[in-house]
Amino acid sequence: MNWRVSIGSMLVATLISVAAAAAPGSKSQLAKAGDDAPSVDVELVIAVDVSYSMDLDELAIQREGYEQAVVSKEFLQALRAGPNGRVAVTYFEWSASTDQKIIIPWRLIDGPESADAVAAEIMKTPVRRGSRTSISGAIEFAMPLFDENPYRGLRRVIDISGDGPNNNGVPVAGPRDAALQKGIVINGLPVMVKEPSFATMDIDHLDWYYEDCVIGGPGSFVVAINDREKFKEAIRTKLILEVAGRVPERRIVPTADGEPRVSCTIGEKIWQERWGR
Template sequence: MRWCVSVGAVLVAGAIVGGDVAGIAAPTPNSRFADGNRGVQPVNVELVIAVDVSYSMDMDELAIQREGYAHAIVSKDFLQALRAIPGSRVAVTYFEWSMSGDEKIIIPWRVIDGPESADAVAAEIMTAPVRRGSSTSISGAIDFAVQLFEENPYRGLRRVIDISGDGPNNDGAPVTGARDAALEKGIIINGLPIMVKEPSLSTTDIENLDLYYEDCVIGGPGAFVMTIEDREKFQEAIRTKLVREVAGLAPESGIVPAAEKEPRVPCLIGEKKSQERGRR
């Protein structure tokens, strides 16, 4: 079931990673910590940032998107959220995706625990060459992100996929199957639908991408969508989103929790539009 956790519960959970806090005993390690693997490093959050570079994203959008994540990671708000929990550490990896099988890791797993490590990660993001892909496979991106969790050396109280995109799934497997498989593993998926351009008949873009993300893409405890409709607010939205993911804050007004009803937009709409284009 998808639901919203309380701020207090998440902050307490994050604070007790290393031991007793304010008289509260640390919980018995769960199976992810007690798996017997030597060298496993505990963190508060394992965060996968999955960034759309499909052809529908223009070069300006790609640049703004990348700058947005780099600036967010070094922002005062992000670092304050990190410091709010003593000993807080976030493991993060950043990859770009387009069609199924076209996923490229830009930042391998890194730990951010303060300004210096945040600066290093942001610098890596900004120095990587900008690239573009072709189709849009959100399902492929989710599957790739899940595999990154399985292979990384960190273990966190929460595992979060932060996925951005400007169109529906139109390549690879249906998105709902990938989403549901991730949710079964306890992974949270948050969405950043980019709606700064009017949908065109020559593309597979849709008008209600925000509703599509809410009903077909995101899920897990406290899952939410933040919609970007103005290029000028790109960086602000990304910063707010990362802060909430690190702090585990519950959604507020303007941040939409995952829907628990029938999809308002067909989850196969991208595939349908792609087929219609092929018949023209």
């Protein structure tokens, strides 16, 4: 089942207790017997939207949010609570179906020093922007990255952020389902800090779209960002939950069963109606 968490009243103390409660005995089919690759608790692909609908301030806050999250005491506590006490992370930025750029190749985070190194690496690359929004392209780009990872995790997770629906490349449902068939979990970070506008291709209820069309897999969840001031807190919350391997424990709402509440091809339809291509 998929879940949604609101960060509005979630306290740091709750995050710490969630991280500390990570079950060290949980195993995954991904941890194969006889696999000689070093073990980690999670292989985490962070896929970050840099389309033009994200303004420069949002892009900067997003970068800073991930940089600060990986060195936070709550993140490091969640890290220590895992059965291996380490995670493998790669970070890439995306926009159109053919526009993905790896900012950080696979890196091991196993404590404060390696976390500091990853945080510094996140911030050293200049902020960039790209046209169109292809969530499907981001998922297709992310899947083979797991095969290139020198570490083997108990879980494989794609952490995907964005401020609009898929409007480029193949429809999102196909790549989403392909990832789920590989045992990959997809979590979502929909950015909803601006009112929907004609110019930016924004839609109402982007969180519903992410819940019903983008995320999936056991324990998958959405952390929606509705307040610019909560941007960094949301990123930290999401990474802690992913590292701890936990489903949010407060203000949980199961996503709708059956037909999506927002069409999974709404972005493509809007693009076609406005520009005819």
